Amino acid sequence: LVNGSDGPVSLKMQTGLWSFDGKIKTPTWGLSQDYMGPVVRTRRGAELALHYENTLAEAVSIHGHGLHVTGELDGGPQRAIRPGTSWSPILPIVQEAATLWYHSHTHKRTGPHVYNGLAGMIVIDDDNSDSLPLPRRYGIDDLPFIVQDKDFNQDGTLLYNKVGLGRFYAEHMTVNGIIQPRVEVPKGLVRLRLLNGSNGRFFNFTFTDTRVFHVIAGDGGFLEEPVEVTTLFVAPGERYELLVDFSDGLPATLRSVQAERGEGTSPAFNPIQGEQTICTFEVNPRIAPDLDVRVPPRLNDIAWLDPKEAHITRHFTMATINRKMVINGRMMDMARIDHRVQKGAVEIWDLDGDVHNFHAHGCSFQVLSINGKTPPAHMKCWKDTVITDAKASFIVRFDHTASDAFPYMFHCHLLEHEDMGMMGQFTVE
Ligand code: C2O
Ligand code: CU
Ligand code: CU
Numbered sequence: 001l002v003n004g005s006d007g008p009v010s011l012k013m014q015t016g017l018w019s020f021d022g023k024i025k026t027p028t029w030g031l032s033q034d035y036m037g038p039v040v041r042t043r044r045g046a047e048l049a050l051h052y053e054n055t056l057a058e059a060v061s062i063h064g065h066g067l068h069v070t071g072e073l074d075g076g077p078q079r080a081i082r083p084g085t086s087w088s089p090i091l092p093i094v095q096e097a098a099t100l101w102y103h104s105h106t107h108k109r110t111g112p113h114v115y116n117g118l119a120g121m122i123v124i125d126d127d128n129s130d131s132l133p134l135p136r137r138y139g140i141d142d143l144p145f146i147v148q149d150k151d152f153n154q155d156g157t158l159l160y161n162k163v164g165l166g167r168f169y170a171e172h173m174t175v176n177g178i179i180q181p182r183v184e185v186p187k188g189l190v191r192l193r194l195l196n197g198s199n200g201r202f203f204n205f206t207f208t209d210t211r212v213f214h215v216i217a218g219d220g221g222f223l224e225e226p227v228e229v230t231t232l233f234v235a236p237g238e239r240y241e242l243l244v245d246f247s248d249g250l251p252a253t254l255r256s257v258q259a260e261r262g263e264g265t266s267p268a269f270n271p272i273q274g275e276q277t278i279c280t281f282e283v284n285p286r287i288a289p290d291l292d293v294r295v296p297p298r299l300n301d302i303a304w305l306d307p308k309e310a311h312i313t314r315h316f317t318m319a320t321i322n323r324k325m326v327i328n329g330r331m332m333d334m335a336r337i338d339h340r341v342q343k344g345a346v347e348i349w350d351l352d353g354d355v356h357n358f359h360a361h362g363c364s365f366q367v368l369s370i371n372g373k374t375p376p377a378h379m380k381c382w383k384d385t386v387i388t389d390a391k392a393s394f395i396v397r398f399d400h401t402a403s404d405a406f407p408y409m410f411h412c413h414l415l416e417h418e419d420m421g422m423m424g425q426f427t428v429e
Contacts, residue, residue: 001038001039001041001138001139002038002039002040002041003041003042004040004041004042004043004046004048004049005042005043005046007049008049008050008051008088009038009040009048009049009050009051010032010051010053011031011032011037011038011050011051011052011053011062011120012031012032012052012053012055013029013030013031013052013053013054013055013056013060013062013081013118014029014030014031014032014055014056015027015028015029015055015056016028016029016030016033016034016035016117017034018030018034018035018117018177020150020152020172020174020177020178020179021179022178024152024156025156026152026156026157026158027157027158028116028117028158029056029113029116029117029118030117030118031052031062031117031118031120034117035117035177036117036118036119036120036146036176036177037102037118037119037120038120039120039121039122039123039138039144040102040120040121040122040123041122041123041125042091042093042122042123042124042125043093043124043125043126044093044094044095044096044097044124044125044126044127045093045094045126046093047090047091047092047093048090048091048092048093049088049089049090049091050088050089050090050091051086051087051088052081052086052087052088052089053085053086054081054082054083054084054085054086055083055084056083057083058083058106058109059080059081059082059083059106060080060081060104060106060109060113060118061075061076061077061078061079061080061081061104061105061106061107062075062079062081062087062102062103062104062105062118063075063076063102063103063104063105063361064091064100064101064102064122065100065101065102065103065237065359065384066098066100066101066122066219066220066239066364066384067091067093067095067100067122068094068095068362068363068364068399068400069089069091069092069362069400070362070400070401070402070406071361071362071400071401071402071403071405071406071407071408071427071428072402072403072406073089073090073091074361074362074402074406074408075087075089075102075105076105076361076406076407076408076409077105077106077107077334077409078334078405078406078407079406080106080107093124095124095220095221095364096124096126096128096220096221096222096300096382097124097125097126097128097129097217097221097222098124098217098219098220098221098239098382099121099122099123099124099193099195099217099239099241100121100122100123100124100219100239101119101120101121101122101146101195101197101239102119102120102121102122103118103119103120103197104118104119105409107334108419109419110415110418110419111160111168111199111415111416111418111419112160114197114199114415115150115158115160115168115199115415116158117177119146119197121144121146121193121195123144123193128222128300129222132222132296132299133292133293133294133296134191134216134243134293134296135188135189135190135191135243135290135293136191136293137290140186140287141185141186141188141189141190141191141289141290141293142190142191142193143183143190143191143192143193144176144193144195145175145176145192145193145194145195145279146175146176146177146195146197147173147174147175147194147195147196147197147198147203147234147278148173148174148177148197148198148199149169149170149171149172149173149174149198149199149201150170150171150172150174150179151170151171151172152172167199167200167201167414167416167417168198168199168200168201168414168415168416169200169201170201173256173276173277173278175278175279180277180278180279180280181279181280182279182280182281182282183279183280183281183282184281184282184283184284184287185246185281185282185283185284185287186246186283186284186287186288186289186290187246187247187249187283187285187287187289188245188246188247188289188290188291188293189243189244189245189246189247189289189290189293189294189295190243190244190245190246190281191216191241191242191243192241192242192244193239193241194232194234194239194240194241194242195238195239196234196235196236196237196238196239197236198236199236199414199415199416200236200414200415200416200417201236202233202234202235202236202259202387203233203234203256203276203278204231204232204233204234204256204257204258204259205231205232205233205234205254205255205256205278206230206231206232206254206255206256206257207230207244207252207253207254207255208252208253208255209250209252210230211230211244211245211252212228212229212230212245213228213229213230213232213242213243213244213245214226214227214228214229214242214243214295215227215229215232215240215241215242215378216241216242216243216295216299217239217240217241217299217381218238218239218240218241218378218379218381218382218383219238219239219364219381219382219383219384219385220364220381220382220383220384221300221302221364221381221382222241222299222300222381223299223300223377223378223380223381224298224299224300224301224302224380224381225297225298225299226243226295226296226297226299227377227378229378231257231259232378233259233387235357235385235386235387235413236357236385236413236414236415237357237359237384237385237413238383238385240378243295244281245295246281246283247289249283249285250283251280251281251282251283252280252281253277253278253279253280253281254277254278254279254280254281255275255276255277255278256275256276256278257275258274258275300381302366302380302381302382304366305346305366305395305396305397306346306395307348307368307395309346310346310347310348310395311342311345311346311347312345312347312348313347313348313349313350314339314347314348314349314350315328315350315351315352316328316349316350316351316352316353316358316410317329317351317352317353318351318352318353318354318356318358318388318412318422319353319354320354324420324421325412325417325420325421325422326421326422327410327411327412327422327423327424328424330424331420331421331422332411332418332421332422332423332424332425334425336424336425337404337407337425337426337427338410338424338425338426339410339424339425339426339427340426340427340429341398341426341427341428341429342428342429343398343399343400343401343428343429344397344398344399345397345398346395346396346397347395347396347397347398348368348393348394348395348396349365349393349394349395349396350393351386351388351391351392351393352388352390352391353388353390354388354390355387355388355389355390356387356388356412356414356417356422357385357386357387357388357412357413357414358385358386358387358388358392358410358411358412358413359384359385359386359410359411359412359413360384360396360408360409360410361402361408361409361410362398362400362402362408362428363384363396363397363398363399364382364383364384364396365382365383365384365386365394365395365396366380366382366383366394366395366396367379367380367383367386367392367393367394368393368394368395369391369392369393370386370387370388370389370391370392371389371390371391371392372391385413398428400428401427401428401429402426402427402428402429403427403429404427407425407426407427408425408426408427408428409423409424409425409426410423410424410425410426411423411424
C-alpha cells in the first residue's frame with residue numbers, strides 16, 4: 001500500500017521473482033515490486049502524482065482503468081513509455097470513492113503484460129466513504145482481492161500460450177498472486193475489494209456454505225443500498241466491494257461455480273470452465289473485530305442519467321469476421337478515430353453481436369439493459385465495464401477531453417480480444 005498524499009508514487013516497471021505457491025520461484029514483472037504493483041491510495045480532490053519508470057526491455061503503456069482523467073493522462077497505447085524512459089503524470093482525482101486499477105495497455109501486448117504482472121489497484125476515498133461505518137483497516141478487515149488465473153511450465157515459468165481466437169484460461173486460481181490462499185480474518189465484518197484481474201476468465205463467486213454476503217460498490221463507486229447475494233458474476237476488469245460476515249466464527253471457502261443461463265449476466269457460451277476454489281477464510285479470535293462496523297442501509301446518492309436527455313445513440317457490434325476480431329467491422333487502428341464525442345453531452349451506447357466484455361475509457365456509465373433485461377441490482381451503480389451477453393446498453397456522459405493525439409479507447413476487456421484488435425478510439429471535445 002502506498003499513500004498518494006505522501007508525495008509522488010514511484011512505479012518502476014521491472015523484472016522480478018515471485019512464488020505463486022510458496023515454493024517455486026517464477027520470473028515475473030512488477031511495478032516497484034516483484035509481482036504486480038502496490039495498492040495506490042488517494043482521495044477525491046487530491047492530485048495524484050505518479051512516476052512510472054520503464055526498466056524492462058520493451059515499451060509499456062500504463063492506463064488507469066476507471067479514472068476520470070483526460071486522454072493525455074489516461075495512459076492508452078499512444079502513451080508508450082520506451083525502455084529506459086519514464087512518465088510522470090499528475091492525476092487530478094475528481095471522482096467519488098471507488099476501487100479502480102492500473103494496468104498495461106500496450107499496443108497488442110496488453111494480455112502478456114498483465115499476465116506477467118503489470119497491474120495494481122487504486123483506492124479512492126472521499127468524505128462519504130470516510131463517514132460510512134464500513135471496515136477500513138487495510139490488510140485486516142479491508143482487503144484488496146485481485147483474482148487471476150495462471151499456468152506454469154515444468155520449470156516454473158509462466159505459461160501463456162492458450163491464445164488464439166478463443167480466450168485465455170489457466171488452471172491455477174490466485175488471489176493477490178497466491179494460489180488458493182488461506183486468509184485469517186476477525187470474527188466480524190470483512191470488506192473485500194474484489195478485482196477480476198484475469199485476462200479472460202469470468203467468475204461466478206459463491207461460498208461453499210452458500211452464505212449470504214453484501215455487494216456495496218461496483219466499478220465506479222458505491223451502490224445506493226447494499227445488495228444481498230449468495231453468488232456474484234464478475235467479468236474481467238470489473239470490481240465489486242463485498243461485505244462478508246464472519247461473526248459466526250466459522251471458516252468459509254470462496255469458490256467459483258458454473259453460472260446459470262438466464263441470470264442476465266451469464267454469457268451464452270461456457271465462461272466458467274468448471275468449478276474452482278479461490279480462497280479460504282479462517283476466523284482468528286486474536287484479531288480484534290471492529291465493533292463500529294455494520295452493513296449500512298444507505299451508501300450513496302447516485303445522479304441517474306435520463307435516457308430522454310440522450311442526444312445520440314451509438315451502436316457497437318462486436319464480432320469475429322474472417323478470424324478477425326472487430327467492432328463495427330473494423331480492427332483497432334491507432335491512426336483512426338472511430339467516434340467523436342461531444343464533451344458534456346449525454347449519450348446511449350448500444351452493444352450487440354457476440355458475447356464480449358465492453359469497457360470504455362474516460363468515464364463511468366450506467367447500465368440500462370443486459371440482453372434486453374434490466375441489469376441486476378448490484379449493477380445499479382457507476383460502471384465502466386459490462387458483459388454484453390450478446391446485447392447491452394448504457395448511458396454515459398463524458399466530462400473530460402481526449403484529443404486526436406491521445407484519444408480514449410473502447411474495447412473488449414478480454415485482453416486477448418483487445419490485443420487481436422477488438423478495440424477502437426474516440427475523442428471528446
Ligand atoms: Cu482496463 Cu482499456 O482497459
Ligand atoms: Cu480503462
Ligand atoms: Cu471479447
